[in-house]
Amino acid sequence: MTGVDVRPAGTVVVSGVSSDAHTWNLVYLQLLIEELGFEVVNLGPCVPDELLVDTCARVRPVMVVVSSVNGHGHVDGLRLIRALRTRVELDGVVAVIGGKLGIDDGDAEQNAAKLVAAGYDAVFADGAGVGDFRALVRSLRPELRPELRPDLRRELRPDLRPELEESA
Numbered sequence: 001m002t003g004v005d006v007r008p009a010g011t012v013v014v015s016g017v018s019s020d021a022h023t024w025n026l027v028y029l030q031l032l033i034e035e036l037g038f039e040v041v042n043l044g045p046c047v048p049d050e051l052l053v054d055t056c057a058r059v060r061p062v063m064v065v066v067s068s069v070n071g072h073g074h075v076d077g078l079r080l081i082r083a084l085r086t087r088v089e090l091d092g093v094v095a096v097i098g099g100k101l102g103i104d105d106g107d108a109e110q111n112a113a114k115l116v117a118a119g120y121d122a123v124f125a126d127g128a129g130v131g132d133f134r135a136l137v138r139s140l141r142p143e144l145r146p147e148l149r150p151d152l153r154r155e156l157r158p159d160l161r162p163e164l165e166e167s168a
């Protein structure tokens with residue numbers, strides 16, 4: 001094929017939290033993110049905090065996506081983001097968490113607020129769909145970041161433009 005730029009838009013690290021053995025959530029997220037043009041390093045389930053943080057420091061991803069399905073995300077994810085945010089090499093990396101973060105739906109808002117206060121850029125509650133997540137990942141593509149490519153702004157497809165129009 002000629003004339004098609006197939007270079008990945010950057011690397012995204014996908015990982016389960018340390019206590020979580022579920023894997024299909026990670027496969028799903030990997031496929032979704034790859035479909036949006038990024039390369040994915042999928043660390044799999046039951047990842048110790050240190051392994052995740054060290055891998056990120058080496059890979060320098062544009063985004064870290066943490067998934068919890070067993071309900072321990074509000075504990076494991078909190079400890080993890082505190083460790084990640086202490087690393088200067090990872091300053092500014094976008095970090096998000098989602099899935100089943102607790103075992104009681106009634107705690108969802110409180111858990112999300114704690115996770116954001118500890119350093120996540122966004123928390124995606126289970127059952128809310130992946131529309132917002134997809135929009136966030138897409139917004140990380142270099143050609144969609146006006147501060148990096150102002151010359152390209154006018155050429156973007158209309159369906160990819162709304163958030164940029166708003167921030168102009």
Ligand code: B12
Pocket residue numbers: 019020021022023024025028029065066067068069070071072096097098099100101102103104124126127130133
């Ligand atoms: C298969 C399964 C297992 C398998 C996993 C095998 C494997 N290789 O993954 C096995 C048998 C190992 C297992 C074990 C356990 N499981 Co299980 N498991 C399931 C089951 C049936 C399906 C999960 C699945 O694969 N779904 C398919 C994937 C694609 O969807 P998903 O996991 O829901 O992920 C989606 C969303 O959550 C979201 N998402 C997830 N992460 C993120 C992150 C971001 C950023 C975003 C945007 C979205 C997002 O996107 C995904 C796609 O839509 C669910 C019940 C169910 N029907 O959902 C229970 C379930 C997840 N398990 C549960 C439990 C409790 C356990 C155990 C603790 C049971 C036990 N007592 O031993 C252990 C966990 C052990 C551990 N250390 O983690 C509970 C969790 C309860 C909770 N969180 O409130 C569930 C919900 C069953 C239930 N109703 O009680 N499990």
